[in-house]
Amino acid sequence: MEFPEQYGKENIMKGIAASPGIAIGNAFLFTKIIPTIIERTLVLDEVETEISRLQTALFRSQKELKKILLFAEQKLGDRTKILEAQVMVLEDPILTATLFNRIRAELKNAEVIVSDEIQKYQTLMLGAHDEYMHERAHDMDDLKHRIIRNLQEQKLISKIESSSIIISHNLTSADTIILSRNNILAYVTESGGITSHAALFARSLNLPAVVGLKDITRKSQYGDTLIVDGYAGTVIINPSEKCINDYEIKRKAYKKHEEKLAGLRELPAETSDGKRVELAANIDNEEEIEFALLQGAEGVGLFRTENMLVGSDSLPTEEEQCNVYKKIAERLYPHKLVIRTFDVGGDKIAPNTIEEANPFLGWRGIRVSLDDLEVFLPQLRALLRASTRKNIYLLLPMVSSLEEVRAVKTILHKLKEEFHSTRTRFDKNLQLGIMIEVPSAVLLADELAKEVDFFSVGTNDLTQYLLAVDRGNPFVSNLFTEFHPAVLRALHQVISSAHKVGKWVSVCGAMASNAAATKLLVGLGFDSLSVEPTMLPEIKKIIRGISYKEARGIATTALQFTTAKEVEQYLNGVLKKEFPSIAEQRL
Amino acid sequence: MIEKEITIRNRAGMHTRPAASIVKLASKFKSEFMMYKDGMEINGKSIIGVMSLAAEQGATLFLRFTGDDEADAARELIDYFERGFDEPS
Numbered sequence: 001m002e003f004p005e006q007y008g009k010e011n012i013m014k015g016i017a018a019s020p021g022i023a024i025g026n027a028f029l030f031t032k033i034i035p036t037i038i039e040r041t042l043v044l045d046e047v048e049t050e051i052s053r054l055q056t057a058l059f060r061s062q063k064e065l066k067k068i069l070l071f072a073e074q075k076l077g078d079r080t081k082i083l084e085a086q087v088m089v090l091e092d093p094i095l096t097a098t099l100f101n102r103i104r105a106e107l108k109n110a111e112v113i114v115s116d117e118i119q120k121y122q123t124l125m126l127g128a129h130d131e132y133m134h135e136r137a138h139d140m141d142d143l144k145h146r147i148i149r150n151l152q153e154q155k156l157i158s159k160i161e162s163s164s165i166i167i168s169h170n171l172t173s174a175d176t177i178i179l180s181r182n183n184i185l186a187y188v189t190e191s192g193g194i195t196s197h198a199a200l201f202a203r204s205l206n207l208p209a210v211v212g213l214k215d216i217t218r219k220s221q222y223g224d225t226l227i228v229d230g231y232a233g234t235v236i237i238n239p240s241e242k243c244i245n246d247y248e249i250k251r252k253a254y255k256k257h258e259e260k261l262a263g264l265r266e267l268p269a270e271t272s273d274g275k276r277v278e279l280a281a282n283i284d285n286e287e288e289i290e291f292a293l294l295q296g297a298e299g300v301g302l303f304r305t306e307n308m309l310v311g312s313d314s315l316p317t318e319e320e321q322c323n324v325y326k327k328i329a330e331r332l333y334p335h336k337l338v339i340r341t342f343d344v345g346g347d348k349i350a351p352n353t354i355e356e357a358n359p360f361l362g363w364r365g366i367r368v369s370l371d372d373l374e375v376f377l378p379q380l381r382a383l384l385r386a387s388t389r390k391n392i393y394l395l396l397p398m399v400s401s402l403e404e405v406r407a408v409k410t411i412l413h414k415l416k417e418e419f420h421s422t423r424t425r426f427d428k429n430l431q432l433g434i435m436i437e438v439p440s441a442v443l444l445a446d447e448l449a450k451e452v453d454f455f456s457v458g459t460n461d462l463t464q465y466l467l468a469v470d471r472g473n474p475f476v477s478n479l480f481t482e483f484h485p486a487v488l489r490a491l492h493q494v495i496s497s498a499h500k501v502g503k504w505v506s507v508c509g510a511m512a513s514n515a516a517a518t519k520l521l522v523g524l525g526f527d528s529l530s531v532e533p534t535m536l537p538e539i540k541k542i543i544r545g546i547s548y549k550e551a552r553g554i555a556t557t558a559l560q561f562t563t564a565k566e567v568e569q570y571l572n573g574v575l576k577k578e579f580p581s582i583a584e585q586r587l
Numbered sequence: 588m589i590e591k592e593i594t595i596r597n598r599a600g601m602h603t604r605p606a607a608s609i610v611k612l613a614s615k616f617k618s619e620f621m622m623y624k625d626g627m628e629i630n631g632k633s634i635i636g637v638m639s640l641a642a643e644q645g646a647t648l649f650l651r652f653t654g655d656d657e658a659d660a661a662r663e664l665i666d667y668f669e670r671g672f673d674e675p676s
Contacts, residue, residue: 085603085638092610094633121639124627128641132602136638314599315675374675 015188015213017233018199020258020534022251023186023208024244027224027237028164029217030175035148040109047107051100054110057150062090064146085136086143111148118144142172165226169217171198186228188235190216202230203291210235261537265296269529269540271522275548278528279540280336282508286328292533296540299335301530302395302456302508303328305379306344318378318385325386333389338456338506338530340435341369341379343397360470365398365435370407377411384415387427394430395456400438405451408432433506437461442490445497455498456530459509463487482511483567488524488559495525506530516575518542523555589652589661596671600643605672610634612664618654620664631664644676 042050065087089095095117102113118140125137162183168175169190185207189198192211202209208230220226220237227236227247231254236243269279280301281292285308292300308316308324316324329337345356345364356362369376383394396408409432419426434441434448437458441448449455463482464471471480481487491507498505506528511517513532518539521529531539554574561567595601601609613620613631620631622640624647629636631650642648650668652661667673 088607089635089638092634092636094630095635118635121635124639125641128643130641130643133641136603140635314597314602314604317674 011237011239013213013216013219013235013237015210015216015233015235016192017230018192018211019187019202019207019209019230020254021186021206021208021228021230022247022254023165023226023228023230024247024251025163025165025185025226025228026161027167027220027222027226028161028184029220029222030166030168030171031217032145032175034145035111035152037111037115037148038109039112042103042107042109044107047104050103050110053151054099054103054114057110057147058090058096060150061143061146062087064150065090085139086146089140089143090147111151114147114151115144165228167216167220167226168198171201186210186226186230188213188216188226188228190214206294261541264537264540264544265294267296267540267544269298269543271543271546271548271551273547273549275522277522277526277543278336278506279536279543280338280506280528280530281533281536282513282530283533286324288533289328289331292536293331295533295536297335297531297533297536299332299391300328300337301506301528303337303339304343305339306342309342309344315375315378318382321379321382322386325383325392326388329386329389329392333391336391336393338393338395338433339383340395340397340456341366341383342375343435344368360464366396366404366408367398369396370404373411377415380411380415384412384419384426384430385424387430388425390427390429392427392430393433393454395433395435397435397458398438398461399434399436399448400440402444402447402451405432405434405448409451435508436494437465439465439490442466442494445494446500449497449501449503452503454504454506455494456506456508457491457494457526459487459491459507459511462490462509463511466490481564481568482509482514482517483558483571484564485559485562485567488520488567491521491524491526492555492559499525504528513539515539515542516571519546519551519554519574520558520571522546522548523551523553523558525552525555589657591650591661591665593648593650593665593668595642595644595646595648596669596676597674598644598676599674600646601637601640601672603638605674606637606640607634608672609637609664609667612667613660616654616656616660616663618652618657618660620660621651621653623649623651 069084069087099113099117102117103110106113122137122140125133125140128134164184165186165188166184167188170192171187171189187198187202187207187209189211190213192198199209199211208228210228210230210233213235216235225238227239227244229235229247239247269277271277278298279296280299281295281297282302282304283289283292283300284304308321325337325339343365345359345362345368354363363371383392386392396405399405412432416426416428431453433454433456434452435458436442436445436455439462442462459482463480463484466486467479467484469476469479471477495505504527505525507521507526508530512521512529513535515535515538518529519542522543529539558567558570561570597605610632622629622631622637624640624642627640629640631637640648650664654660
């Protein structure tokens with residue numbers, strides 16, 4: 001059903017679907033007001049008053065920032081480094097002294113001096129080669145305008161009417177916090193991707209959002225009626241009445257569906273004949289925890305720690321990591337937090353020095369960690385120290401041999417001994433698991449199962465390595481399928497090897513989040529599925545809708561096929577029969 | 588007066604965190620602490636100044652300490668630089 005097609009294309013804009021939901025409301029164009037500066041020469045008498053005025057403005061700016069920081073920590077658990085830098089600069093005694101002295105010496109008003117002085121530093125920052133410095137220059141813009149705005153005693157933001165849909169070029173963390181105090185229906189931004197602040201924020205508030213919508217600020221005006229479809233990533237400007245009615249119906253239907261799924265949150269992921277499957281979430285950072293829990297996650301089956309390396313200016317210290325791990329573990333308690341150690345290629349750890357012809361078959365995952373103990377040790381230490389609640393599990397990526405596992409165990413043993421002697425507390429029974437994604441690990445599953453406490457199957461990479469297919473390569477990407485018999489047999493073998501010696505197995509790749517695969521995975525015997533948070537309710541619904549007996553039957557049948565096509569057709573049929581609405585969307 | 592030429596050692600260079608540490612450390616001492624890079628003169632006790640130096644790994648900086656406790660200041664700060672700000676190189 002393609003509603004937009006019926007209404008003529010000129011009103012419809014397509015962006016990136018950042019947060020699900022449908023909103024119908026009025027556009028509110030949110031623009032950052034850049035204060036205008038009028039230069040004024042001072043008479044000697046006015047100097048001290050002017051300095052006083054600046055002091056007050058600085059003080060107000062400080063208060064504002066500290067309030068925002070506090071709010072950010074509480075609401076979003078955000079590590080707002082940007083705002084912290086601004087607070088530090090406001091408290092810079094050299095800067096403050098320079099500003100006051102310049103007012104005295106140059107006899108100009110504070111706005112001009114502030115603007116000029118901060119601009120000097122911004123020019124230096126912009127002169128640097130890296131992205132990071134350019135961002136800091138933008139932060140200084142923010143700060144500069146904040147001080148000037150306070151000098152001019154302008155209000156931070158005007159009242160936003162309820163049933164407003166915010167349209168903006170961009171939304172920074174500071175903006176979203178201010179806007180959250182008003183009753184807003186949806187967010188639409190020109191820039192940003194699915195992990196942008198507007199997107200994350202909207203998802204945590206359960207509001208629809210569309211980002212990356214070029215020119216929306218030009219094409220839409222204050223007061224325009226808008227339909228925001230956060231599922232499809234479209235925005236319709238000044239829709240016809242028929243269009244509005246149709247979307248109202250769509251909105252109500254989706255709302256009902258979401259509510260039904262939300263009602264599942266408290267119920268366990270259990271088959272009709274009582275087999276319990278652990279349904280956990282995959283997360284990239286601590287900001288995603290709240291949403292995962294909202295969706296009913298029983299813990300985190302995969303915490304991709306390498307995301308702490310992406311976009312940050314440097315490797316996080318042991319202390320910083322420990323704080324993050326501890327915080328998340330505490331929030332998830334008593335459920336599990338499975339932390340996977342940095343799974344990156346060498347190019348991330350040592351940029352500019354690594355060039356591999358075949359990075360996928362190269363220096364990454366556990367190999368990098370074992371070679372670069374400077375990075376690995378702080379992570380292991382942080383993890384151990386954070387494990388005092390006894391719900392943290394350690395997971396190693398890209399394991400291909402027993403030697404790797406034993407090397408890690410040796411390191412852990414030494415660390416534990418050290419902690420023992422320094423009386424540092426940690427979980428003595430910390431469980432160690434490995435990702436099964438390299439084929440050699442599948443073939444050595446029996447031996448590996450004896451060395452570790454659990455397996456987590458990474459179906460994405462496992463499938464690529466097994467089928468020798470790069471799913472990003474357009475020439476062969478159609479050959480990629482997790483439903484290839486080789487993959488199914490590999491899964492079967494891995495589970496069997498683990499269960500033989502009483503170890504548990506999880507699956508965390510995209511296959512786990514694929515509703516078409518759920519019955520199969522349950523039937524194969526996986527103890528745990530770690531899933532993208534948005535899919536949690538649907539997967540749970542499927543698990544609760546079948547018996548383990550039936551699921552086993554499905555797995556047994558699927559394992560007998562010798563081509564991927566047969567497997568897929570079989571599973572399509574199974575899914576369509578019972579969940580036609582989901583089948584329509586997923587297959 | 589104590590002067591020293593140093594090179595930035597750590598991978599990430601002099602980003603916000605070490606910049607803040609430098610300023611905090613330097614502010615403990617009474618001595619004046621100035622840094623020079625590419626003809627720029629920056630007061631080492633000013634966070635906005637230190638941040639805008641944007642010194643990356645391998646960059647050369649010139650440090651100058653002037654005052655009664657210059658020996659102590661120099662020792663602690665030079666050591667911090669030479670430790671690569673306690674970050675990976």
